[in-house]
Amino acid sequence: MMMTKETGRLTIPSDTDFLKETQELITRWGADAIRDSDGTKLDTGLKQLAVKLYSTYFVARGYNDFAEKHPETVQSLYLMSDRITATGTTVTIPFMAHYFDQQIRPNYRDDPHEYWEVIDRTADAVVPTTNWSLLPDDDTVTIRQAAPYHEYTVSFLAELIWDPTEMYNHLTNHWGDVPHQIPFDVRYPEAQQFIRDTLRRWLAANPEIDVVRFTTFFYHFTLIFDDQEREKFVDWLGYGGTVSVPALKAFEKVKGYRLRPEDFVDDGFYNSSYRVPSRHYRDYVDFIARFVADQAKILVDEVHAAGKEAMMFLGDNWIGTEPYGPYFKDIGLDAVVGSVGNATTLRLISDIPHVKYTEGRFLPYFFPDVFHKGGDPVAEAKQNWLTARRAIMRKPVDRIGYGGYLKLAAQFPDFVDYVTHVADEFRDIYSKIHGVKPYAGLTVGVLNAWGKLRTWQPFIVAHGKRYKQAYSYEGVMEALAGQAVNVRFLSFADITSQGVPKDIDVLINVGAAGTAFSGGDAWQDPALVTTIRAWVAAGHGFVGIGEPSAIPGTWAGRTFQLADVLGVDQEAGFSLSTDKYQPAPVADHFLTDGLTLPLDYGESTHNVYAFPETAVIAAANDEVTLTSHDYGQGRGVYLAGLPFSPQNANLLLRLMFWAAKKENAFQTWYATNPETEVAAYPDAGLYAVLNNTSAPQTTTVYTTGGQQVSVSLAPEEIRWERIDHEY
Amino acid sequence: MMMTKETGRLTIPSDTDFLKETQELITRWGADAIRDSDGTKLDTGLKQLAVKLYSTYFVARGYNDFAEKHPETVQSLYLMSDRITATGTTVTIPFMAHYFDQQIRPNYRDDPHEYWEVIDRTADAVVPTTNWSLLPDDDTVTIRQAAPYHEYTVSFLAELIWDPTEMYNHLTNHWGDVPHQIPFDVRYPEAQQFIRDTLRRWLAANPEIDVVRFTTFFYHFTLIFDDQEREKFVDWLGYGGTVSVPALKAFEKVKGYRLRPEDFVDDGFYNSSYRVPSRHYRDYVDFIARFVADQAKILVDEVHAAGKEAMMFLGDNWIGTEPYGPYFKDIGLDAVVGSVGNATTLRLISDIPHVKYTEGRFLPYFFPDVFHKGGDPVAEAKQNWLTARRAIMRKPVDRIGYGGYLKLAAQFPDFVDYVTHVADEFRDIYSKIHGVKPYAGLTVGVLNAWGKLRTWQPFIVAHGKRYKQAYSYEGVMEALAGQAVNVRFLSFADITSQGVPKDIDVLINVGAAGTAFSGGDAWQDPALVTTIRAWVAAGHGFVGIGEPSAIPGTWAGRTFQLADVLGVDQEAGFSLSTDKYQPAPVADHFLTDGLTLPLDYGESTHNVYAFPETAVIAAANDEVTLTSHDYGQGRGVYLAGLPFSPQNANLLLRLMFWAAKKENAFQTWYATNPETEVAAYPDAGLYAVLNNTSAPQTTTVYTTGGQQVSVSLAPEEIRWERIDHEY
Ligand SMILES: [Mg+2]
Ligand SMILES: [Mg+2]
Numbered sequence A, B: 001m002m003m004t005k006e007t008g009r010l011t012i013p014s015d016t017d018f019l020k021e022t023q024e025l026i027t028r029w030g031a032d033a034i035r036d037s038d039g040t041k042l043d044t045g046l047k048q049l050a051v052k053l054y055s056t057y058f059v060a061r062g063y064n065d066f067a068e069k070h071p072e073t074v075q076s077l078y079l080m081s082d083r084i085t086a087t088g089t090t091v092t093i094p095f096m097a098h099y100f101d102q103q104i105r106p107n108y109r110d111d112p113h114e115y116w117e118v119i120d121r122t123a124d125a126v127v128p129t130t131n132w133s134l135l136p137d138d139d140t141v142t143i144r145q146a147a148p149y150h151e152y153t154v155s156f157l158a159e160l161i162w163d164p165t166e167m168y169n170h171l172t173n174h175w176g177d178v179p180h181q182i183p184f185d186v187r188y189p190e191a192q193q194f195i196r197d198t199l200r201r202w203l204a205a206n207p208e209i210d211v212v213r214f215t216t217f218f219y220h221f222t223l224i225f226d227d228q229e230r231e232k233f234v235d236w237l238g239y240g241g242t243v244s245v246p247a248l249k250a251f252e253k254v255k256g257y258r259l260r261p262e263d264f265v266d267d268g269f270y271n272s273s274y275r276v277p278s279r280h281y282r283d284y285v286d287f288i289a290r291f292v293a294d295q296a297k298i299l300v301d302e303v304h305a306a307g308k309e310a311m312m313f314l315g316d317n318w319i320g321t322e323p324y325g326p327y328f329k330d331i332g333l334d335a336v337v338g339s340v341g342n343a344t345t346l347r348l349i350s351d352i353p354h355v356k357y358t359e360g361r362f363l364p365y366f367f368p369d370v371f372h373k374g375g376d377p378v379a380e381a382k383q384n385w386l387t388a389r390r391a392i393m394r395k396p397v398d399r400i401g402y403g404g405y406l407k408l409a410a411q412f413p414d415f416v417d418y419v420t421h422v423a424d425e426f427r428d429i430y431s432k433i434h435g436v437k438p439y440a441g442l443t444v445g446v447l448n449a450w451g452k453l454r455t456w457q458p459f460i461v462a463h464g465k466r467y468k469q470a471y472s473y474e475g476v477m478e479a480l481a482g483q484a485v486n487v488r489f490l491s492f493a494d495i496t497s498q499g500v501p502k503d504i505d506v507l508i509n510v511g512a513a514g515t516a517f518s519g520g521d522a523w524q525d526p527a528l529v530t531t532i533r534a535w536v537a538a539g540h541g542f543v544g545i546g547e548p549s550a551i552p553g554t555w556a557g558r559t560f561q562l563a564d565v566l567g568v569d570q571e572a573g574f575s576l577s578t579d580k581y582q583p584a585p586v587a588d589h590f591l592t593d594g595l596t597l598p599l600d601y602g603e604s605t606h607n608v609y610a611f612p613e614t615a616v617i618a619a620a621n622d623e624v625t626l627t628s629h630d631y632g633q634g635r636g637v638y639l640a641g642l643p644f645s646p647q648n649a650n651l652l653l654r655l656m657f658w659a660a661k662k663e664n665a666f667q668t669w670y671a672t673n674p675e676t677e678v679a680a681y682p683d684a685g686l687y688a689v690l691n692n693t694s695a696p697q698t699t700t701v702y703t704t705g706g707q708q709v710s711v712s713l714a715p716e717e718i719r720w721e722r723i724d725h726e727y
């Protein structure tokens, strides 16, 4: 089928003194929007072009005059000192040690004895304020009546005197003497007014700009550097930087109780999304999200009043915007743009509701780290497009784009060609499938402590970065993001309050014991386990990956609280006396049909054993790694880990269909070669077969009713066919 | 140095119609005692020989007439049914399912509603007795007002109608119709009287017997079979079989509170020694040990009154004898004999206090499983001797012996020769070192929840059996049992009540998180961590192996509560946001000097990371596996696991000397080749170099003051030298 040459849906960056070349690229690529690049202002000549002009806009940084005149408005966060051991009855804590003093500075202005906390970690007790004193000149706290060999920490309120993204760019690119941008807090009325006035003035002064690309709003995700100017702590979802004294006071008014520093420091874990969120933390997130939505709406309204569109970048100062939360719709944004690194991050953007359009900013960024002599930007662009494309087939972003310095990209003709290809292919896909419901073989619910609020966000620490203790679970997200299934994110509270939603065929619980993703102590709740048991027994599926339903140290005699559903448990070390006769592994099984063994479990999970009536599909070293278990009319399936790979995506699909007892429908709009996938659009009468690799692939495509056709695909090809096509 | 030919210190088994041959073997082997073999009675002709005659004696089984006439005295234990899920508001539990109904039978005689317990495991609640009823004819309990999809268990009092060892022998050897021996409980006055009268009669009827070898006393370790006649549960240290209704009543009188079934069932973990012992369980062990000591003394006194010696077998019905406990001395035994499988089990016997002598029963047992055409009993005997010998050098048993059927052994001339060799070599060692303090480079305290009571017993599940979750820790016991160090077993309570004993140079904490061996929640106690911190800081060493000081799910922000001492912690999944810059591994270190890399950690331990100031000696896959950390004047050393091997024994020695800051004294009475070891006896002016293998070995022996000598040893050789020998 011929691809229709279209234009549009493409945002490209600009550069200085590059007008003519930019025009050529606009034509070549079919771009319909231009954005400014970091540190450059859009060439006013661009106004003449028939494109939309985007400008980044920083709300809470880049106005050091204001920040310096209103020092009380500087943003703040709670930080914990090192753990210091008393060797006598007095101990001094140098709480700024190992922090980057160009990024943070203690807030001595608001009484530390009221707003800080000194904790005896060994006794799990707050040290009375009368027992510690402060030496601001030394940035130390001295504790009296200390208990020898107890470990102490100081939780101190620190001013964030350097915006983290700006700091990162400055340090990475060696900007030398460029002044550090100080972030100020919209919580303060004077800051709020300044922010609003500044935006209004800017809007009036920039009539040619069509789209205000907020990068982003008020509060940056937590990114703290150490005294060696290295990353010390990063949480792309971290709310640490939203706190302030007025915020604490407002919280008490709104929620009716007072938060303490430990509600933020959280044993030094700072409410990582891997932590089972406390009641206090959930309340705090809600409080901030409500506030941020209200404040963002004010700015968006200004943008609209100026006749422009308001777009938000998903990242940087995005904390509190909660695109999947209850208040996002109130903001009234026209669009969200975000960085696309793979299928998961594509869906993270494309599934956002309550905006007119979404935009994916693709990679590579036009920057010297990739665009240098000997570099291979095409390889990176291919990797990016191929991983994102399968997610686009499920739910497309409305636009794509690139960022960086256009001059750099222009020096690589092959890359320019490839962008042309990506843009054309994207537009063709979009024109065919936008607004059309894709075929989905089943509906899966990803079950964890967060649910919908953290749609496509499980396991993220730093956006796009790989972690040893995450990748064996993240593969589930990456697989689901591009598969022919409907995905919902459910919380334990959803289940216990309303039961498992009727459209769910299979639940997945994936993650490490005790984390928010596996669930930890949530599994102590009888309402949770009984609801799931009854639902599985009624004929549904439960897939557990890693340490599902696990309570560290066991609870009620079990590690996995749903061991009876899964048909496996994890030896915690207490039941070596109990003989566990393992069923002989089954020779063949639907779950591993056609897969190359041994399977790849990533870091895997150890010491899991099967019950006598469980089917063991894979085992080694006296551990089971893939099992199936009948439970009532339903099934429980266990897998030790799922790092992403094409085969593992196929395995996950099998797990879900098998657990849901829909294996007979598995080979519908399905391709046998795991390097290929099928996306079907019955309402549009179309389906596509995708080659997700840069090598030729042959595959057998099952359409419906058992019909199959052999297909040979060129590297990276997407082959469209009409559903009623006669073979 | 010539070995002096001695005789004695050797017990051999007998056989039927074998008098002349037995005499020859006695002479050949230098045996001075004969024991009966299972199922045979000693040939009365043996009386004429100049040897002591041992007879096994069973106290509480083998008298079915009595047991059948006094059914209330049959022993009992608490067992838990399968976990059964209610699907409605009624649920029936077939509590005998998967138990071996020839071994156990429900005790319906003592009111089940008073002595049993039905537990809703999901709600962690006892089901009121009014809500369940019993159908004895079906061995079922039916629960009303059940909560759907809750799991229920029945803890029932069962009669133990078949002695476990006798059952095991019967089933293994297919004894067919031989009646099952019913164990009866000395707790009952009529049984106590019967036991005493029976012994008295037996003593009078067997004047030729010199040594009564109790095999053993009253209560068997827990060994339960399933309905397929397979081992279902085994705990060589299990107290399950000691319970009875009168025991419960007596306990309440003695300890002042009542125990419930769950105190025995313990979530289905049955107070495994891997469980952190509860207060109730510690009280119960004390209660039983006091009772068993009192009852055993009565029998031992009878034996002494008959002019004989009383010996106890360490195993079988040994529960409550607690050789390392506070009441053992009251029993007044002359001797303990036990099975020797390796160095650990040798020391378990040889270190027993308060007896006149100890005896190790060596392997192989003279039985057809080894002694058959094509079998290799010499290989097994060598393995046994070589592993036991190094422990003998630390603390010898006073006698050795073999068991089984003498005729079988006699058919293997090479084996007969080898036993000659073992006996001669043992006697020679004994004559040289008995009562002489061996050189020890340091004193190590093995720290766990049990302390001295479980001397040499950590990690034992079934005696001599290997477990996937034990061997990576058991290597520590096996290494220590034969090394030139003093070993003490310390409990957390010892530390918190009296501090670390002054003679301790280094503590070892080894085991899995949450178990009694690592310690679990004991580590929440400030007194424990502060005492150890202060002690290490004062210049001592702490060695952590596996998951030392760990609290599952973290506590106070840490997994390892002594992370600050060790300089490492284990990522629990909550702190991925915190960058952990790992120190570059050191190129050379005392700890791995001369060792072959990579090290063998067995199952190893995952996700452990180092602190910046920690020396990383071994790491892989972004995990550290061997580290050292300065703490005050002391050191913390971490190792991921230590399965036994000669190299790992050398590694452990290095860990201890390094942690104790005695590395400069390491090469004293030390052999460089890990397949060889040195044992020195300064008070006797002797030292020995051992080749622990069946291959020739060369080694460099360091004596004192840096003096060294190269030694070439024949396979299995033990080379004695005078300490003042001039080279
Ligand atoms: Mg409990
Ligand atoms: Mg554990």
Ligand SMILES: [Mg+2]
Binding pocket: A267, B556
């Ligand atoms: Mg806490």
